[in-house]
Amino acid sequence: MLCIALAVPMFYLGYSKLLFDESIYEYESPGVVLPGEPQDIYHLGTQLQSGDLEERQQAHRELLKRRKSDILLLEDYRGDQFNQPIPNAPNDSFTRTYYLEETHQQPRWQNTLLQALGLFLGTFGLVLLIILLRTQKR
Structure with missing residues (x-):
């Protein structure tokens, strides 16, 4: 028994x-967030820009040039988004904002x-x- x-x-x-x-959580960061910028600059970039059409287009092009995607696969859930300082950066003000993209199952x-x-x-x-x-x- x-x-x-x-x-x-x-x-x-x-x-x-x-x-x-x-569960394996896939997080993606679109690019580096510079000091003084909002953490979600890549998602709200067009909403944060002011000025005439040409200035907004120029700022948008600059933001697109800075895009360099980075993907993390983590076993622990860190929420829908989280910020992480960049290693080897001049200071802790340079960060990346990671967004939850997908959840995978790994037996x-x-x-x-x-x-x-x-x-x-x-x-x-x-x-x-x-x-x-x-x-x-x-």
């Missing part, structure tokens, strides 16, 4: 992925092992229970 009692939660933990999450062997052990213990417990019941009848 102990084997069966251990098998059910073990299989459930592997199946539901409660202990070992299989983990730990969950498969928990399911397999749960099935093994459950089967082993049932076989032992059947053997015990047959020997008691004689």
